[in-house]
Every structure is written in C-alpha cells, then in structure tokens.
Amino acid sequence: MSLEKTEIEKIAWLARLALDEDDIPGYARDLSNILGLVEQMNTIKTNDIEPLAHPMEIKARLRPDEVTETDQREKFQNIAPHVDNGHYLVPRVIE
Amino acid sequence: MQWETVIGLEIHVQLSTRSKIFSAAATAYGAEANRQACAVDLGLPGVLPVINAGVIKKAVKFGLAVNAEIAEHFVFARKNYFYPDLPKGYQISQLELPIVGYGQIAIRLDDGSNRIIGITRAHLEEDAGKSLHEDFHNMTGIDLNRAGTPLLEIVSEPDLRNAQEAVAYMKKIHTLVRYLGISDGNMQEGSFRCDANISIRAKGDTKLGTRAEIKNLNSFRFVEQAILHEIDRQIDILESGNKVVQETRLYDPDKNETRAMRSKEEANDYRYFPDPDLLPVELSRDDIESIRTELPELPDAKRQRFIKAFNLSEYDSSNLTISRELADYFEATVQASGGEAKLSANWIMGDLSAALNKENKDITKSPVTANALGGMIKRIKDNTISGKIAKQIFEDMWNGEGDADTIIEVRGLKQVSDSGLIEKLVDEVIAANPDQVEQFRSSPGEKQGKLIGFFVGQIMKKTQGKANPQQVNALLNKKLTAG
Numbered sequence: 349m350s351l352e353k354t355e356i357e358k359i360a361w362l363a364r365l366a367l368d369e370d371d372i373p374g375y376a377r378d379l380s381n382i383l384g385l386v387e388q389m390n391t392i393k394t395n396d397i398e399p400l401a402h403p404m405e406i407k408a409r410l411r412p413d414e415v416t417e418t419d420q421r422e423k424f425q426n427i428a429p430h431v432d433n434g435h436y437l438v439p440r441v442i443e
Numbered sequence: 444m445q446w447e448t449v450i451g452l453e454i455h456v457q458l459s460t461r462s463k464i465f466s467a468a469a470t471a472y473g474a475e476a477n478r479q480a481c482a483v484d485l486g487l488p489g490v491l492p493v494i495n496a497g498v499i500k501k502a503v504k505f506g507l508a509v510n511a512e513i514a515e516h517f518v519f520a521r522k523n524y525f526y527p528d529l530p531k532g533y534q535i536s537q538l539e540l541p542i543v544g545y546g547q548i549a550i551r552l553d554d555g556s557n558r559i560i561g562i563t564r565a566h567l568e569e570d571a572g573k574s575l576h577e578d579f580h581n582m583t584g585i586d587l588n589r590a591g592t593p594l595l596e597i598v599s600e601p602d603l604r605n606a607q608e609a610v611a612y613m614k615k616i617h618t619l620v621r622y623l624g625i626s627d628g629n630m631q632e633g634s635f636r637c638d639a640n641i642s643i644r645a646k647g648d649t650k651l652g653t654r655a656e657i658k659n660l661n662s663f664r665f666v667e668q669a670i671l672h673e674i675d676r677q678i679d680i681l682e683s684g685n686k687v688v689q690e691t692r693l694y695d696p697d698k699n700e701t702r703a704m705r706s707k708e709e710a711n712d713y714r715y716f717p718d719p720d721l722l723p724v725e726l727s728r729d730d731i732e733s734i735r736t737e738l739p740e741l742p743d744a745k746r747q748r749f750i751k752a753f754n755l756s757e758y759d760s761s762n763l764t765i766s767r768e769l770a771d772y773f774e775a776t777v778q779a780s781g782g783e784a785k786l787s788a789n790w791i792m793g794d795l796s797a798a799l800n801k802e803n804k805d806i807t808k809s810p811v812t813a814n815a816l817g818g819m820i821k822r823i824k825d826n827t828i829s830g831k832i833a834k835q836i837f838e839d840m841w842n843g844e845g846d847a848d849t850i851i852e853v854r855g856l857k858q859v860s861d862s863g864l865i866e867k868l869v870d871e872v873i874a875a876n877p878d879q880v881e882q883f884r885s886s887p888g889e890k891q892g893k894l895i896g897f898f899v900g901q902i903m904k905k906t907q908g909k910a911n912p913q914q915v916n917a918l919l920n921k922k923l924t925a926g
Contacts, residue, residue: 362712364525402518408722413460413497416467417481424485425477434476435584438527441574 350380444682445646448674449654450603450639451563452666454616456595456626457570457634458501463591464569465492465535470592472632480572480587486530491720494519498593499724501625502542502567503734505595508623508741509562511546513731519567519721522713528572528585536596538715541566542724543595548619549743550611551761560612561600568594589633595625601640601651606670610663613637618742622767636661639670643677643687652677653687657694657701669694673701745770753777753784762792769806772813779817786820794837811840819847827851828858829912831903860911862918865902868910869918872901883923895919 356376360367367375421434430437463470466483483490506513517540521533543565549557572587597616603609617635620626628635642654657673660666672694677687692701740748742764749760749770763773769791776787795816799809819836822828828836828851839850851857859865873880876898883894898919902910 362523362714402717402719402722404722406722407725408494410496410499410724411467411493413462413495414467415462415469417462417469419478420481421477424480424482424487430582432579432582432584434478435575435579435586436477437579437582437584439583440579440581441527441576441583 351376351383446643446678446681447646447648448605448670449601449642449644449651450605450609450670451601452597452599452603452609452613453638453640454597454599454613455636455638456505456597456616456620456628458498458593458595459624459626459634460495460497460501460593462495462497464495464498464567464593466591467493468591472629474588476584476586477588480590484530484572484587484591486532492535492718494721494724495593498567499542499726500734501593501623502565502595503726503731504623504625504738505565505597505620506543506546507731507735507738508619509543509546509548511562511565512544513726514540514542514544515726515728515731516540516723517542517726518723519718520715521718522568522715524713526571526574527583528574528587528590530572530587530590534569534571535718535721536568536715537566548612548615550608550615552607552611555757558602558608560602560608563598563600565595565597568596570594601642606667606674609639609670610667613663613666615742618765622739622742624739630661633661637666639666639673641670641673641677643674643681652681653689655687655689655701656691658691658704660694665694665696668696668699669701672699676701739767749773753788755784755788759785759788759792763788766806772806772809775813776817776820779814780820781817781824783817783820783824786823787817790816790820790837794834798837798841810843811837815840815846822847822851826858826860826911828856829908829910831908831912832856832858835908856909858911859906859909860914862914865910865914866918868902868905869898869915869922872898872905873922876901880923891923895923898923 353372353376356367356372356379359379360375425431425434425436428436458464460470462468463484466481468481468484469479471479483492503513517537519535520538522536522538523533525532541564543562545564546562547559548562549559551557570589570592572585572590575584575586578584599612603612617628620635621628626634630636637660639657639660640654641657642652644650644652655673655677657669660669673692680687688703691704693704694701746757746760746764749755749763750757753760755763764770773787773791776791777784780787795809795811798811799806816837819828819833819840823830823833828847836847836850836856839845839854840847844850845853879894879897883891883898886894895916899912899915902915902919903912
C-alpha cells in the first residue's frame with residue numbers, strides 16, 4: 349500500500365503538524381512501509397488467538413470514588429501563558 | 444410519496460459520582476472556574492488516569508436495568524481531536540468492547556400502546572471542559588472543572604419513528620437514570636443532553652436514508668421541535684428531487700431551525716486507538732450480580748404494583764411513578780391517609796402539583812409533607828371537612844400554618860353534619876326564595892340538577908361553606924320535589 353501526497357497532508361493536518369513540502373515524499377515512503385508491515389500481519393490467521401488490548405497480562409486496578417485532589421489552581425495558572433479571572437485564555441475560538 | 448422518519452438518539456448522561464472518571468478531583472457543579480481541575484484533568488505531562496470504581500458501578504446498574512449484556516472485559520480508547528477545552532488532544536472514550544452491550548427498554552405512547560426500543564450500547568467517556576467566548580477581550584476563556592466528569596453515552600437503535608416516540612424514549616431514560624440514582628438528570632446544568640440522528644426514507648424501504656445529526660439538545664421540548672423541523676427540512680429536500688447531505692447540524696431554539704455546523708467544527712476523523720495508559724477492566728459475574736442486588740424497584744415494576752396494590756388507573760400510576768421521590772411521596776400520603784389511594788392520587792396530581800409548578804418547586808421541597816397531606820385526606824374521608832374546605836386548608840398548610848387538624852380546630856372549619864341544623868337552614872332558604880322554588884318545580888328533571896346549585900350556594904353562604912354537601916343536597920332534593 350502506498351500513500352499519496354494528499355493523504356500525507358491530511359494526516360499531518362489532523363495531527364496539526366506543519367510539514368515541509370520537501371519532506372512529504374520521505375514521510376509517504378516511511379508510512380507506506382509501516383502500512384505494508386500491517387498488511388503482512390493481516391495475512392496471518394489469528395482466529396484462535398484472543399485479542400490483546402494491552403501487552404501486560406494484568407487488569408486495571410480501580411480507585412474508590414473519593415475526592416482526594418485539592419485545589420491548586422494558583423500553581424497551575426502560574427505556568428499558563430495567559431489567565432484571566434481564573435480562566436485559561438486561548439486565541440479566540442470562533443463559534 | 445409516503446415518507447417514513449427514522450430516528451436514533453445518543454443520550455449523554457452525567458454520572459453523579461463525587462470524583463471524576465480518571466482523577467480524584469471533585470465533580471460538584473457551580474465551583475469557581477478551574478478550582479476542580481487537577482493535573483490529570485489539565486493533561487499535564489507525566490500524569491496517569493486511574494479509573495473510578497463508582498463510575499463502573501453506575502454504568503453496570505444502567506446496563507442491568509435495560510437487560511443488557513454487561514461486558515466482563517472492556518477497554519478504553521482515545522478519540523483524537525483538537526479543541527482548547529480538551530487539553531490532552533484526545534477524549535478517553537470506548538469504541539470496541541463498551542461496558543454495556545445490547546439492551547431494550549419499553550416506551551409508552553400517548554395512545555396507551557407500548558413499543559420496545561433497542562439500545563445498541565452504552566459506553567463510558569470523559570466530558571470536556573467549557574469554552575467561554577464572551578468577557579475575555581477577543582480571547583476564549585477555558586474552564587476545565589467539567590473536564591473528566593464521567594459520562595455514560597447511551598446509543599439507541601434507529602427504532603424511533605417520530606418526534607413523539609423520541610421524546611417518550613428520552614423521558615423514559617431520564618426517569619430510569621434518576622430511579623437508579625446514577626445521575627441527577629439536571630438538564631439545565633447539562634447532566635442530561637442528547638444528539639439526534641434523523642433520516643427519511645420512502646415508506647416500505649428497508650435501506651436507511653442519509654442522516655443528519657443534530658447536536659446538543661438539552662430539553663425535551665427542544666428535542667421535539669428540532670426533530671419536527673428537521674423532518675420537514677429533509678422531506679422538502681427529497682420532494683424537490685435533491686439529496687440530503689450527511690452532516691452535523693445545530694438546533695437554534697430562538698429561531699426554531701437547524702443549521703449546518705461549519706466543517707471545521709466537525710472533526711469526524713477521530714483515529715481511535717486503545718489507550719495505552721489504561722489497562723483492560725475485568726468484571727466478574729459475582730461483581731455484576733452483587734451490583735444487581737443493589738438495584739431499586741424500577742419504574743415499570745412500580746407502575747404495575749401501584750395499579751394492582753392501589754387500584755389506580757394506568758394514567759394515574761404512570762404520572763405518580765415519573766420519579767422515585769414522587770412515588771415515595773404518594774405511598775407515604777396513602778399510608779398517612781389510612782389507605783385513601785384515589786383521593787391521595789387526585790390531591791397530589793391536582794392541587795399539590797399545581798402549587799409546586801407555580802413556585803417551580805420539586806416534590807422533595809414541598810412545604811406540605813406527605814404526612815400532612817395524608818392527615819388532611821383522612822379528615823375528608825371521615826367527613827370532618829368537605830372537599831371544598833380542604834382546598835382552603837391545603838393552602839393554609841402550604842403557607843406553613845400547621846397540620847390539618849390544627850387548622851380545622853383554630854379556624855373552626857369542622858363540617859356541619861348536624862341534620863337538625865341543616866334541615867332548619869334548608870327550610871329557611873326555601874321559604875326565603877319562593878320564585879326560585881317555583882322555577883325549580885316547573886322545570887324538567889334534567890334542568891333541576893343545575894337549579895339546585897342556587898339553593899346549595901345559599902346554605903353554604905350561611906355556614907361559610909361548612910355544611911356537609913351530601914346532606915344538603917339530599918335534603919334539598921327531598922323538600923323541593925316534595926312540595
């Protein structure tokens with residue numbers, strides 16, 4: 349499977365990555381190789397194999413429903429670029 | 444051409460846990476901005492999500508209540524999109540292996556018929572924060588208190604055929620989650636909201652038409668109006684020979700119309716993948732069965748029981764079981780009234796509901812307790828007071844003037860059932876109004892029923908409404924027709 353330039357551009361846009369025009373053929377080749385590997389794996393019969401959601405054979409430990417976090421807004425907002433009246437500010441998102 | 448509407452709803456229910464789904468920050472509504480947003484909710488580097496056991500339990504309760512398959516093994520996935528109120532750049536959700544699989548729920552339509560609606564699945568996810576576009580001088584303010592609040596997204600099958608069914612289904616789910624105590628269902632605060640998928644096809648077709656999705660409907664009325672509007676819009680398109688475009692639309696309640704969202708607002712390539720930060724969750728059959736034992740009596744079972752145990756109509760029973768609190772209030776009233784189910788039902792759905800609505804109060808905030816209302820109904824039943832006087836007493840109880848017995852005593856409202864006194868009054872009124880008596884006697888029987896009201900009124904006036912109406916009527920009838 350080989351990816352087109354427009355597909356690379358779309359993938360980059362979805363990940364909000366700015367790609368250099370010159371780098372696109374390289375990415376197309378690398379990503380196509382990865383997809384090729386996946387295609388190869390797809391040919392293996394896996395009917396008898398249990399799906400694996402995580403490489404470790406352990407299950408999640410749950411946490412009791414209790415509030416243990418304290419308010420640390422001032423600390424967090426100290427490292428934020430812009431805050432106002434307790435809010436984090438970002439460039440205006442048009443509705 | 445005959446058209447058929449096909450609707451599926453996705454309902455987002457905020458689960459009423461104390462802490463968030465993946466962090467131990469508080470979920471309480473109404474806190475100052477970002478006071479309940481911890482490092483996990485902010486998506487700071489190095490943090491790890493830890494699943495809240497309370498969330499799992501609440502989701503399982505829902506699944507059991509709709510007879511769904513509960514997964515003994517489920518996983519979380521990342522749904523990737525960029526928006527400033529989603530700091531991580533992905534929402535933790537479920538795609539494959541959701542916690543709740545296929546289930547069913549019965550809805551009741553206005554004509555009294557029942558329909559079974561399929562529930563495709565219900566999965567867990569975290570809510571995003573809130574973006575505020577005003578008050579920040581051309582910037583957008585972000586409040587992440589809501590980020591990480593647990594949501595259960597309940598996805599219906601495309602089984603709904605019109606706006607009425609969609610609203611009935613939504614109300615049923617709303618009642619159910621409140622009965623189960625898994626959500627407060629508060630729609631103003633956004634704890635219960637829904638997206639509607641709507642498509643139109645020619646009647647008889649088995650293939651679905653192209654659908655539009657209407658986002659963020661947060662009241663039953665909006666759901667109904669948005670669906671009605673969208674059906675008209677799509678039929679117009681189809682009848683003029685055009686095609687419906689698959690898109691996401693927003694409902695504008697002020698203009699009562701839906702409009703397409705900008706394509707940028709639509710991020711439909713989410714590139715889901717299993718979240719490597721979270722291990723699969725395992726639930727044993729025993730875990731699930733032990734949660735089952737905690738289920739309360741569910742709305743349908745309660746409705747059936749009320750019909751049988753209290754001899755109520757289907758209509759009364761449906762209304763009284765709309766919430767667990769109202770049903771509890773009813774049962775307590777019946778108990779306090781000495782078993783007067785029908786009278787209790789009438790008072791609760793009549794005067795009490797009207798008074799609560801007028802002051803925009805919930806049944807749990809009723810100034811008249813079930814005990815007080817039951818006590819008053821007892822006095823109607825034992826003929827201490829008439830139904831009319833009871834209305835006055837109810838108002839006094841509402842205004843905090845004590846229980847019925849106290850008010851009857853203090854105001855001297857005890858019904859006059861002294862037959863000697865009533866007979867004397869009846870004689871007086873008949874003697875004082877010869878013209879009306881004449882008119883009564885010369886009228887045909889069916890008209891007399893109306894005319895007798897004049898005499899009853901006169902007697903009630905003399906007794907400040909306290910004369911026993913049954914006795915007054917009986918005596919009047921006897922004396923007027925005998926003469």
